[in-house]
Amino acid sequence: MDFLSFVILGLGSGAIYAAFATGIVLVHRASGVIHFGFGATALFGVLQYADLRRHGILVLPVGHIDLGTEPSVALCMLLVLAHALLFTLLIYLLCFAPLHAAPPLARVVASVGVMLAVQALILQRFGSAPRSVAAILPNEPVTVLGATLPRDRLYLAAIALLFAAALHLWSTRTRFGKATRGAAENEKAAILLGLRPRWLAAVSWLLAGAVVTVVGILIAPTTSLEAGSFTLLIVPALGAALVGRLSSVAVAAVAGLALGGLQSGLLYLTREFSWLPQNGLKQGLPFLLVVLMLMVAGRRLPGRGTAQDRLPPAPAGRLRPVPIAAAVVAAAILLPLLSSQWRLGMITSGVAAVLCLSLVVLTGFVGQISLAQMSLAGVAGFTLSKVTADGGVPFPVGPLIAVLAATALGLLVAVPALRVRGLHLAVVTLAAAVAIEEFIFKNPKVTGGLSGSTVPQPEIFGFSLGIRGGAEDFPRVTFGYFVLVVTVAAALGVAALRRHELGRRMLAVRGSERAAAAAGINAARVKLTGAAISSALAGVGGTLLAYQQGQLSYASYSTFTSLGLLVAVYLGGITSVSGALVGGTLYSGGLVSVALHEWAGLGDYETLILSIGLIIVAIRSPDGLAGLTRQRLTPRLRQLARRTTTATEPTVTTEPIAGAEPIVTTEPIAGAEPTTTTKEVNPHVAAG
Numbered sequence: 300m301d302f303l304s305f306v307i308l309g310l311g312s313g314a315i316y317a318a319f320a321t322g323i324v325l326v327h328r329a330s331g332v333i334h335f336g337f338g339a340t341a342l343f344g345v346l347q348y349a350d351l352r353r354h355g356i357l358v359l360p361v362g363h364i365d366l367g368t369e370p371s372v373a374l375c376m377l378l379v380l381a382h383a384l385l386f387t388l389l390i391y392l393l394c395f396a397p398l399h400a401a402p403p404l405a406r407v408v409a410s411v412g413v414m415l416a417v418q419a420l421i422l423q424r425f426g427s428a429p430r431s432v433a434a435i436l437p438n439e440p441v442t443v444l445g446a447t448l449p450r451d452r453l454y455l456a457a458i459a460l461l462f463a464a465a466l467h468l469w470s471t472r473t474r475f476g477k478a479t480r481g482a483a484e485n486e487k488a489a490i491l492l493g494l495r496p497r498w499l500a501a502v503s504w505l506l507a508g509a510v511v512t513v514v515g516i517l518i519a520p521t522t523s524l525e526a527g528s529f530t531l532l533i534v535p536a537l538g539a540a541l542v543g544r545l546s547s548v549a550v551a552a553v554a555g556l557a558l559g560g561l562q563s564g565l566l567y568l569t570r571e572f573s574w575l576p577q578n579g580l581k582q583g584l585p586f587l588l589v590v591l592m593l594m595v596a597g598r599r600l601p602g603r604g605t606a607q608d609r610l611p612p613a614p615a616g617r618l619r620p621v622p623i624a625a626a627v628v629a630a631a632i633l634l635p636l637l638s639s640q641w642r643l644g645m646i647t648s649g650v651a652a653v654l655c656l657s658l659v660v661l662t663g664f665v666g667q668i669s670l671a672q673m674s675l676a677g678v679a680g681f682t683l684s685k686v687t688a689d690g691g692v693p694f695p696v697g698p699l700i701a702v703l704a705a706t707a708l709g710l711l712v713a714v715p716a717l718r719v720r721g722l723h724l725a726v727v728t729l730a731a732a733v734a735i736e737e738f739i740f741k742n743p744k745v746t747g748g749l750s751g752s753t754v755p756q757p758e759i760f761g762f763s764l765g766i767r768g769g770a771e772d773f774p775r776v777t778f779g780y781f782v783l784v785v786t787v788a789a790a791l792g793v794a795a796l797r798r799h800e801l802g803r804r805m806l807a808v809r810g811s812e813r814a815a816a817a818a819g820i821n822a823a824r825v826k827l828t829g830a831a832i833s834s835a836l837a838g839v840g841g842t843l844l845a846y847q848q849g850q851l852s853y854a855s856y857s858t859f860t861s862l863g864l865l866v867a868v869y870l871g872g873i874t875s876v877s878g879a880l881v882g883g884t885l886y887s888g889g890l891v892s893v894a895l896h897e898w899a900g901l902g903d904y905e906t907l908i909l910s911i912g913l914i915i916v917a918i919r920s921p922d923g924l925a926g927l928t929r930q931r932l933t934p935r936l937r938q939l940a941r942r943t944t945t946a947t948e949p950t951v952t953t954e955p956i957a958g959a960e961p962i963v964t965t966e967p968i969a970g971a972e973p974t975t976t977t978k979e980v981n982p983h984v985a986a987g
Contacts, residue, residue: 304446305567306560307453311521313559314455315341315529318514319536320543320551321463322507327545328470329483329503332395332406333722335729336414337536338529340390340508341515343421344383348516349430349524351375357382358424372435380512387508388501396497397918399486403721407668408869409917411862414530416910418859422526423907430524435517455518456556462510463552469506470548479503531858534733535562535585537726541592558585582737586730593719593727613663613806613874618794627787634779643774644893646766649786650847652883654840655868656793656876661833663874664802665826666809668725670861671712671732675834676841677740677856679705683845684752685745694757694764701845702838708735709834710827717823732858740853751852754845757781766847774847782843786883789836794876796832805829863887863906866913872923881924885909 319337326334350358352375357364359382370378394413398406436451443453470476482489482496489496515529522528535558543551562581569575576583634642654676661667683701686692692700715727739745746752756765766778796802804825807815812822845851867886872878884890887905896902916923 301446302564302567303444304448306564307443307446307448309560309563310452310456310556311518311559312532312562313556314452314459315514315518315532315555316536316539316559317456317459317463317552317555318511319533320539320555321459321466321548322511323533323536323540324543324545324548324551325466325470325503325507327540329479329500330391330395330399331483332398332410333537333545333726334395334413334507335410335533336390336417337507337511338531338533339414339417339421340383340386341511342524342526342529343386343417344379344512345432345515345519345524345529346421346425346430347382348375348379349432349519350425351378352432353430360386360420360424376513376516379516380509383508383512384505387504391501391504394914394918396500399497399500401917403725404662404668404873405917407722407725408865409914411670411865412910412913412917414533415859415862415866416907416914418527418530419904419907419910423903425526427526432516432519432524434520436520438520449521451521455514455521458517459514459552459556462514463548466506466510467547467549475499475502531733534582534589534730535559537730538585538588538592541589541723541726558588576738583734586734589727589730590715593715593723613797617798618791627783630783631780634783635776639773640897641890641893642776642779644888644890646774646779646782646847647886647892648883648889649779649782650840650843650883651864651867651886651889652786652880653789653843654837654864655871655879655882655886656789657833657836657840658865658868658873659793659876659879660796660805660836661829663878664797664805664809665829665833666720667713667826667829668721669728669833670725670858670865671728671735672833672837673841673856673861673864674732674735674740674858675705675709675712675837676844677853678708678735679838679841680754680845680851680856681739681746681752683842684747684754684851687755688753694759698757698839698842701842702835705838705841706831706834709830709837713827713830713834717826729858732861736853736856736858740856746851746853751850754849754851756849757846764846767849778846782847785839785843789839790876790880793836793879797876801825801828860887863909866909868923870909870913870916870923874923878923 319341322337323334326332347358350356351366351370352372353369355366355369357366357378390413394409395406398409434451436454438449438451440447441450441453470480478489478494479499479502482494482499486496489499536555539555539558540551542554543549545551562584565581565584630645634645637645654672657672657675658669661669661672679701682704683697686700687694687697712728712731715724719727756763756767758764763775764777764781766774768775804815804820807818807820808822808825815825816822841856844855848855864886867889868879868882870885871880871882873882886892892902892905895905895908901908
């Protein structure tokens with residue numbers, strides 16, 4: 300087969316990119332949301348269709364319906380489409396309609412929460428076993444321009460383009476479509492005209508859900524269906540949507556088809572030219588496309604009159620020595636007393652807290668959204684393995700080199716942040732996470748392939764700090780103390796940064812880049828400095844995780860772990876050190892995870908529970924659990940302090956005391972006019 304044959308074969312994957320891009324544009328134009336969950340929701344519908352065709356059972360999020368027979372293709376598609384429409388409508392009304400006026404960060408984390416929740420629901424309802432679907436469209440071979448290929452690829456491309464053309468005409472030519480666009484641009488004016496913006500947006504969500512579900516079912520016979528088959532296909536679809544500037548359905552659909560063809564053509568080139576990268580070239584193309592489009596369209600500073608993103612307030616970072624010392628001493632005492640499972644949970648929480656602190660600096664202080672922190676941690680982890688296991692570099696030089704590698708890559712990823720912000724920056728970092736995973740983590744020359752990469756245990760002056768000891772000494776208490784020291788140092792460092800002048804500059808840039816620039820603050824330098832500090836913290840967390848696991852694989856730092864980290868830190872509180880510490884306990888494998896397994900028997904539902912919790916927190920309490928605790932406890936503590944002060948202060952009376960003599964004060968006050976103050980004083984008290 301030649302290059303053209305591969306390009307035409309790529310029209311199959313291009314069709315799903317085009318459908319997802321169409322949905323992304325429709326939803327963003329109607330409600331201002333970039334929905335990362337289209338791949339997961341489409342996959343849910345496709346798996347429903349597969350089980351209906353094979354077993355006659357319609358699997359629902361809760362329960363199922365047994366039809367008692369194998370229904371026809373048409374009936375299966377109608378049932379799945381009806382469920383998809385209801386599912387999509389509920390997602391919009393429950394998760395995104397309450398966030399119509401929320402800042403971009405809240406909408407991003409809610410979108411990530413929906414994606415992870417649906418993905419977890421897929422694993423619970425369908426399992427991880429792969430499925431296959433019989434062909435729906437005719438797939439006899441056909442010759443096009445000298446290339447022979449299955450006929451269904453052309454049908455898929457045509458159907459995706461027809462959907463896009465119809466929706467383009469609907470949105471630009473019909474009164475309803477124009478009303479939807481107008482309501483999205485000026486909601487108040489739409490309300491004054493008697494329109495209902497939320498229901499107009501709901502119609503766009505329903506249309507998007509229908510398109511991605513139908514095209515997903517039609518393309519299912521050409522691919523293997525697994526739990527994560529469609530979820531991350533949202534990244535190339537985002538690249539196609541950005542080509543259409545998130546406003547043109549037609550351009551986005553054509554870009555999606557072209558991207559699918561180019562990706563397939565690159566596979567042909569990697570076969571023909573051995574010097575080309577054999578890993579990640581296909582997934583790297585969407586990242587380059589996303590960065591190119593956003594760099595061209597972005598600005599170094601927001602335009603005048605641009606709405607500023609509102610983020611939760613960042614606490615002042617005042618240190619309270621007594622509570623801090625008490626918490627550290629309590630942790631040090633508990634480590635040797637806990638069982639191995641709880642001790643491992645505490646260690647994991649400490650490692651995750653360091654990773655969460657990296658997002659506190661970048662997102663909480665600087666206001667830059669990142670979905671690639673675990674990718675940076677992974678670069679540090681695999682670098683540590685290379686320089687220590689292969690190079691023999693001792694501790695602590697090896698971890699320092701690993702942290703520097705993560706910092707360098709973090710600065711490289713941060714360059715688009717100079718011209719991109721908000722929702723678009725989330726897209727860039729998500730694409731970067733996928734590209735790093737495919738280019739680096741799935742490269743067997745870097746990560747060791749299926750056997751993974753070994754990380755030697757840390758030693759200093761012959762004393763082992765590692766996690767592994769004897770059979771009954773895992774995890775070692777010594778490693779727990781090592782993690783505790785690093786976590787406390789990182790937390791104190793971030794708290795000091797918040798109080799430092801640099802921290803105040805970061806908050807100024809987060810509040811308003813134009814105002815910060817007018818005050819003489821170099822916004823670009825502050826952003827890059829924040830990215831460097833954040834990447835270094837991610838690198839520290841990555842090295843701790845590498846020492847904890849001992850044997851690394853690409854799954855240790857996958858894109859989903861980056862999303863899971865965002866879930867944990869946003870739930871805890873993304874703008875404070877205390878929020879990062881709470882987030883560490885919420886991370887997978889942390890103390891909350893152990894509690895769910897040991898006490899509640901809900902370990903299998905951990906991701907689903909935390910994802911739903913993330914959506915609720917994004918809607919109800921953007922400050923996170925730590926911020927919610929501060930809001931509830933601070934007024935009560937102040938009230939208690941006032942009561943205590945009132946109870947301990949002496950009672951002062953202003954009534955004149957019998958037999959008292961007036962005292963006259965005539966001493967001048969510096970810089971003030973002389974005054975005469977007369978008080979009634981008890982002569983016996985004065986004499987005493």
